[in-house]
Amino acid sequence: MNEKDIKELLVNIKENRISLEDGVKAFKELPFKDLGFAKIDNHREIRVGYPEVIYCGGKTVEQVKEIIKFMMTKENNILATRATEEMFDEVRDFCKEAEYDKEAKIIRIMKNTPKVSDSYIAVVAAGTSDISVCEEAAITAETFGNKVERIYDVGVAGIHRLFDKLDIIRGAKVVIVVAGMEGALASVVGGLIDKPIIAVPTSVGYGANFNGLAALLSMLNSCASGVTVVNIDNGFGAGYSASMINKL
Known part of the structure; x- marks a missing residue:
């Protein structure tokens, strides 16, 4: 529920289109809805501008299904990250409009069309192996109403592709820059442009990459100014932050 929904609810109560009892019930669930195993934050869009997003990692198929079922009673778009195909199959049983992106591992239900920004976010991938994280970032940003330009496989091993x-x-x-291995691409891009960069280290790489730790440390130690770093493989966090910057 957003500010517009609250105003509409109050007007409907005032003009007797909704009973006082139903209005009270709606406001009781405004802060959050307790499902027993999860408390859905109905108030989040009012506080931060975007509704709650479901992180599916570590949740059971049944838990994800019940969370989405409740969220469908609201008018917000629904975004579920790190979702499995099994989760999607269960959701599709009761929501034919649900979409699933295998690469990004995202379930998405678009209940309304967001106003798309004039300015755009660039998502830049070092290699093809980083695309799954890039797509998580790109789809997150698009769901929140941003135009996204994808530029993939332009890593430092063939830097002419970047130029x-x-x-x-x-x-x-x-600009979101996604890279594994030694994570050098974020520093290179940071030395070439005058826009804020959100760097995403990925777990792509051989043994000494330490599942993304090497790339994370490289990005944190970047000598290029204007580079901010999110957690390893956190495409969602990058897409969310980029959306907030793009909407300023």
Whole structure:
């Protein structure tokens, strides 16, 4: 429920289109809805501008299904990250509009069409192996009403590929740079553009990559100014933060 919904509810109560009892019931559930195993934050969009997103990792199929069932009673778009195909199959049984992106591992239910920003976010991937994290970031940003430009496989091992796309990258309001291995791409891009960069280290790489720790430390130690770093493989966090910057 957002501010517009609250105003509409109050007007409906005032004009007797909704009974006082139903209005009280709606306001009782406004802060959160307790499902026993989860407390759904109905108030989040009012506080921070975006509704609650479901992180499916560690949840059972049944828990994800019940959370989505309740969230469908509201008018918000629904985004569920790190979802499995099994979870999606269960959701599709009661919601034919649900979409699933295998690469991003995202379930999405678009109940309304967001106003799309004029400015755009660039999502830049070092290698093809990083695309799953990139797509999590890109789809998150698109769900929140952002235009996204995807620029993939432009890592430092073939840096001429990056230079070929610099005009698109420089035109973005904010840039998400996703890289595994040694994570060097974020520093390179940071030295070439005048826009904020959100760097995402990925767990892609051989043994000494330590499942993304090497890339994370490289990005945190970047000598390029304007580089902010999120957690390993956290495409969602990057997409969310980029959306907030793009909407400023």
